[in-house]
Amino acid sequence: MTEFLHPTVLFLIGAVLIPVLNGLLRKIWLLLVPVLAIISVATATPGDYGSLRFLGQEILIARVDKLSLVFATVFTIMSLIGMIYALHLKRGDQHVAAFAYVGSALGVVFAGDYLTLFLFWEGMAFASAYLIFAKRDQAAARAGFRYLMVHLTGGVALLAGIVIYGAANGSVLFGPVEGAMGVATYLILAAFMLNAAVPPLNAWLTDAYPEATVTGAVFMSAFTTKTAVYVLARAFPGTELLVWLGTAMAIYGVIYAVLENDCRRLLAYHIVSQVGYMVAGVGIGTEMAVNGAASHAFAHILYKALLFMGAGAVIYVTGRRKLTELGGLYRTMPLTVALYMIGAFAISAFPFFSGFVSKSMVVAAAGYDHRAWVMLLLTLASSGTFLHTGLKLPYYMFFAKDSGLRPPEPPRNMLIAMSIAAALCIGIGVYPAPLYALLPHEVDFVPYTAQHVTESLGILMFTALGFVLFLKSLDPEKTISLDTDWVYRKGARAFMWVADVPVARFEQAVSRFSETVGLRFLHRSANASLRADLGGVDAVVNGVASTILQGGRRLRRVQTGIVSQYAVAMVAGVVAAIAVYAVVWQ
Structure with a gap:
């Protein structure tokens, strides 16, 4: 990429160096990186850069054309404005997250293939989520977990669509979708629409943005939805x-x-x-x-x-x-x-x-x-x-x-x-x-x-x-x-009820059975057949029973954040299973 310095590289390197800089030197660095990125985009020559083969697929790290340049131009300008606005912050954690967020957004804008796009797509989700958690209060933590839950679900849908698309077309290059819409294109479109906050997939935005930090909300207002508009304009x-x-x-x-x-x-x-x-x-x-x-x-x-x-x-x-x-x-x-x-x-x-x-x-x-x-x-x-x-x-x-x-x-x-x-x-x-x-x-x-x-x-x-x-x-x-956040807010409560009432009661019944019937049966069977020292067997049996009981107690102490993560894992598993089935079926 001799004729094009990818601005993502500037922001990612910039993010790594922020923690080791202090005072005036850090402030200069926070402004210098966006200025260099603006220059990089302004002097970029249209073309394809960073083409290579990976797992049998052609990977194109950067595709520079007028559509990508118009979004990259405003993204880099906004990064400078946002950094000036956040310059008074003493801690560098939000600056690091903001740099990673901007760099990931630019990575999506220049991505020439779906795998590169997916990596930066997920980078945006995690970097922007930190700008919510950085507020450091209970409301922000809850909104941050919900934000991650939604975006990770969208990321799984996008990955499933990419896998099916690549298997069907033999290529993962990113461009206009042609021909009839299939499972792959609908999954990809759904993931793009989620980030664009298209109703009913919009509530994550109005739920999370008000809970972000003062400076973090400024960055979040600029990048996620507009990156989604870019990929929709590119593909659909x-x-x-x-x-x-x-x-x-x-x-x-x-x-x-x-x-x-x-x-x-x-x-x-x-x-x-x-x-x-x-x-x-x-x-x-x-x-x-x-x-x-x-x-x-x-x-x-x-x-x-x-x-x-x-x-x-x-x-x-x-x-x-x-x-x-x-x-x-x-x-x-x-x-x-x-x-x-x-x-x-x-x-x-x-x-x-x-x-x-x-x-x-x-x-x-x-x-x-x-x-x-x-x-x-x-x-x-x-x-x-x-x-x-x-x-x-x-x-x-x-x-x-x-x-x-x-x-x-x-x-x-x-x-x-x-x-x-x-x-x-x-x-x-x-x-x-x-x-x-x-x-x-x-x-x-x-x-x-x-x-x-x-x-x-x-x-x-x-x-x-x-x-x-x-x-x-x-x-x-x-x-x-x-x-529409009512659905997953109420859904999380319903999941908690299931975990706390029927599942917990079933666990209690199993525990009582193991303590009154199961352990006695094991002791009597061992005495009758072996006539030996059962110290070691007792230790094993009691250890298993203790593990079951402790697991039950932990289940009763499940917290909302963990349930959210578990829900994400469930959704991810279902979507992944559908994707695998679709690939095999095709």
Whole structure:
């Protein structure tokens, strides 16, 4: 790979060296690695790199083309912004996890085969999970275990699909799926859709992101779902199912955001909604639609990170994240308010902000493809986004009632990171040509027409009017809403009940039988047949009985985290068995 320095290498080496560096030297290193990665991507020459044979399969470590470069460009830019935002952290563990996370995401983006993709796919799951556990409280630990449970299950499905796909096609090279969909492609598609948070496989996102650390949530908002959008665009462009799933996502996230009181959970639901535009664009599959999905992913990473940074800054200085506990912060945090609102205008697709020049491309592609319902629903979702992210959340977080809090602005490095993201949101919105030049296909789209600007402003202004008229109805309530995570939350409880009641009772019955009947029978049989010293036999028998009893006691002390791991193992075993059966059957 003489003409291409893989940025993953930079981040993985960077992660290894972080623990041995301290003070100013560590901070320089944390910024230097992302800068070098940006340069590496900017100077990359399109082509295939790192081709080799492994277990009879052709492995292609890096495939560099316009589709991979547009995602890699924004990933490396976001890594620099995220590191600036996290620069104040004293401990290096989150920095190490973030580097491993970014490096793994870039590994997926450049992967030319499914085996390479799978390794980095799992690397993303474990690295990002640490950013949840690093919060070090009970809620984060539970959310982290659920997050791992879901993503490891998705990883098993992906691996099963890869094995079947490789056996059927004789190759594991990663590219557009052609021909009829089979078991392998459905398993791979399901794994990709899980990481894209396509309902009903979306609850892991809104469950875990609010429980991550302040800085960790910023990184998580940028990489996992957008990496999934990339692999969908690479493998499944033009898949009709994705059009309707993506459109449903856009509406689904907006509806659930209505119920939210937690500021980061509300923003997480709008990740689901905005990724819906990208998934729908991939499903439409035309050049404009794929361009729209890629450009919207680029814009979304920046403005969503800015929104999470703004909410994170509030949590950092106040220790609170519920809208019912906040208000009146504009008095002492005016810079944070201003920077947050830039992100809010961008996600709401205001003219001269980045979302306007990217989101509208997906909507226009639906119109050009004669999909009136898709176009209408995506437009309605945009109105809902402005209602909740651009109006409701900032109103109740920064204005509304006076909560009595007088926090200072967050640390300077946080404000600098937010300012960079805000500048890019405005810069892309005012002058989108550099972004359009990065897209995988030639762009034939002009966002700033009189009709488009007028229509967009009309929808946004009527949304604002509705917010004012129905303000009291939008007051946040002190409630917690459950999504499809209800299934595995309740499922874990049901599993615990099975372990604690019928299984435990069966164990008790076995223990009583072994103590009253089994041991006596063994003693009498041994005395009658051997007439010898039974000291050694007694020791063995009693040892076996003791082991059974101790195992029963341990079973009664099973904890939720272990049950979650056991559930993962069960699911993994079932999926693996299905995969093996499918290979043999084919």
